[in-house]
Amino acid sequence: MARPREFDEGVALQAAVDGFWSQGYGAASTRDLAARMGLTTASFYNAFGDKRGLFMKALDQYLSGTLSQRIARLDQLPPRQAVAGYLADVVERSLGDPQRRGCMLINAALDVTAQDPDIRAEVAGGLGEIRAFFLRHLQAGQADGTISSAQPAEDLSHLFLSVVVAMRVMARLHADRDQLEGMARPALALLGP
Amino acid sequence: MARPREFDEGVALQAAVDGFWSQGYGAASTRDLAARMGLTTASFYNAFGDKRGLFMKALDQYLSGTLSQRIARLDQLPPRQAVAGYLADVVERSLGDPQRRGCMLINAALDVTAQDPDIRAEVAGGLGEIRAFFLRHLQAGQADGTISSAQPAEDLSHLFLSVVVAMRVMARLHADRDQLEGMARPALALLGP
DNA sequence: GCGGTTCTGTATCGCTCGCTCCAGTTAAAT
């Protein structure tokens, strides 16, 4: 019936993720985003609505890509290794990015976008997924005795989430490996011998 | 020699702190800031140079006000109470702010301003002060036996900093008391009985 | 190959941004 798109929506969206990730919502201009995505202004607005809509789609893509993939991979491990593995993964990702962009989800939490209820809900949902991952494995580990039950799994899951969040913030400030691993060590000590 | 200022620099600067705090660096326009501060554009630039300069002065004011005062107050307490008191203080401040602005210092860490080396250094310095506070009291507590020495004070100080950072991030997402105190409880458990 | 529909490319729109300029005002120094 009509002329087909000349670009791949998924590829373009990933370029938008990169743009928002490294520049933040406010600082990423629609012109720059469109250029990164290889689109003209018209195609940009035609395909993605407006800047806010694009951001929400980009956040979706980030969550269902980076985050969900990591969780799925670590879910295969025994509880204790899954928990420790998540922290180790965050350290490596943080140190491995020369741009020190941190985590798009956590960056968004402190961005102005957090004043937008829809976006705030999506960010809170993403962080909730991370906490649910920790809670799931902490409970499993406490059930099979590989993780100490001295602290409630609920509380521990909050603590592990807070370590992840803080690592990502510190990573943006060019924290080194000692600082990041220093955060993780005492938290992991709570899991018991 | 000349006409004196009609405004108080400290009062105006505090208004700028509020503006940057609630809106962030990028989203706070010079027009809005000047209006909050009760200044015309000319006086604004005359007195504070430019937006970036104002932000750095505002960050200074925030650090030497809010942060240093809290540290000075808690330094009077015994080590264990000082550490626990800091966390309790952050919880109350976070929940007590109806705007949920979090902490200006930590907001700045994830703002675009963090790409500016000078600002990043100042933010890192502020966070370093918080960690130094924890380290000081953790070491004192380990020395007098009121705090467990099972974990190195260095590592613990990183963990407590990460709890503070994460609390402030979560506060912006309207986290409730359970979440914030859930982060604190296991961390405090590491201090021993 | 033709009609209809959706795409692309470019030229803007109206607005706000950070910042500057300058005439006019004020008050200390002489």
Added chain:
DNA sequence: ATTTAACTGGAGCGAGCGATACAGAACCGC
């Protein structure tokens, strides 16, 4: 009282912003 230097008020600069308009190009079903 005059000079002089700093401050005030407000207009306005160029640039960039998010978003739109519209003409033409490309493809599908027929």
